[in-house]
Amino acid sequence: MLREKEKVVNNFLAFVEVAIAWLSFNASLFLYFGHFSFIKYKDSIILHLIIALFWYLLGKYFRLAQVHRSRPYSAILFNCLALVLTGTSILGLSVLVFNLYYIGFEPLVYFALINLVLMFGFKMSLYEFFKRARKHGRNSRAIVIVGDYTAAPFIEQVIKYKEWGYKIVSIIGDEVLSKTYGGIAPVLGPDYDVASLIENKTIDEVIFIKEHMEVEEIEEMAHVCSEVGVIFRMYSPFFNMLKSKAHIHHYNTMPLLTIANIPTDYLAIQVKAIFDFIFSFFVIVLASPVFITLSLLVKFTSEGPIFFKQKRVGLRGRKFYAYKFRTMVVNAEELKATLMEENEMDGPVFKMKNDPRITKIGRFLRKTSLDELPQFFNVLMGDMSVVGPRPPVPQEVKEYERWHLRRLSMKPGITCTWQVSGRNDIPFEEWMKMDLAYIDNWSLKLDFVIFLKTIRTMIIADGH
The missing domain is CATH 3.40.50.150 (Vaccinia Virus protein VP39)
Known part of the structure; x- marks a missing residue:
């Protein structure tokens, strides 16, 4: 799980660097004046806001918020030095612009030295931690x-x-x-x-x-x-x-x-990862009464388990088990062979509008997409995302043409462009092209639009 956590950790590091800068600034004023800035000078909050803004942006620019696999300490020190010098210069300019002459420039020298030592020390400790983890076979x-x-x-x-x-x-x-x-x-x-x-x-x-x-x-x-x-x-x-x-x-x-012809906007990718974790956590907590109600309905309206577990193919071919509320009879896979002539989808995917294997409660769950709710546990575990190409089953992947495989280059999602654009009415080849177009044009805005359309689709209840 360290691989999945690393994305969240990297984004969190940018905020840690801001906290280190704040600590360094107040420590420098304490050493020079004998008191902390917030206690003596209330308007020093201006400098704290400037530090928060520029240390965050500069940390991203110098790529200090990333944990690189092979970066030498000399390169880390150079980037720390570049950030501190650039940021301190901006801070000095801000002292002049906002007429904060009582602070002076000498405390900024203390600030630069303290910030450099603390930041580089923190980075070295962090890198040593991840190095030890990788030596033991994690995050490979x-x-x-x-x-x-x-x-x-x-x-x-x-x-x-x-x-x-x-x-x-x-x-x-x-x-x-x-x-x-x-x-x-x-x-x-x-x-x-x-x-x-x-x-x-x-x-x-x-x-x-x-x-x-x-x-x-x-x-x-x-x-x-x-x-x-x-x-x-x-x-x-x-x-x-x-x-x-x-x-x-x-x-x-x-x-x-x-x-790499996959999304490379580091900040946006981290925002997506954080959103996935927080949103899935709150959905699981807040929708727990819905989970309980649907579980009872599935259990007492048909024989079989409450959840349907199926092996799926995730990021770059990694296998995982996806979970749904069971919507079919227990021998659905055995009956599938007798229904292949009724398949309404081309390509390796099987879909049938009036599938006789679907239970009564299952039909309702599919129309409202509520059968997908347990997949938020997959999102929480890092196997899936809220928005992304739907995870295929291994047999489908075996029948893919080569260009279809690029849809596996992004983490699969609970909802996607196909989910909100007609589902079964879309030919298989068009479905694949829609997923690749999503990858090529991915942005947080696109995810937000698909997310809103998914809510609309659930309300209309036009799923099969």
């Missing part, structure tokens, strides 16, 4: 390394620096890599199909390191990854192919090209 990322003998130094670093949290799933390379690292991970031939490997295994990143390469080879590899939402990194002197969604990420002194 599954990677595939594609390369020749020049990839050896990077593989050595991955093996050495366990705090990076990288787990090598496979190495696609030559005989040199096979002889040296065959005991670390399966070494496949240089012509092995990376696309099939990504489709059949849970892969978070593909790292490409070769001495000699062709632009066509790089473009094909990047396309193979971006098509299904897997991060692609590359070590090469040729960075003229950078696109709008590409950037350079350093592992120690080694620059790797990173291409």
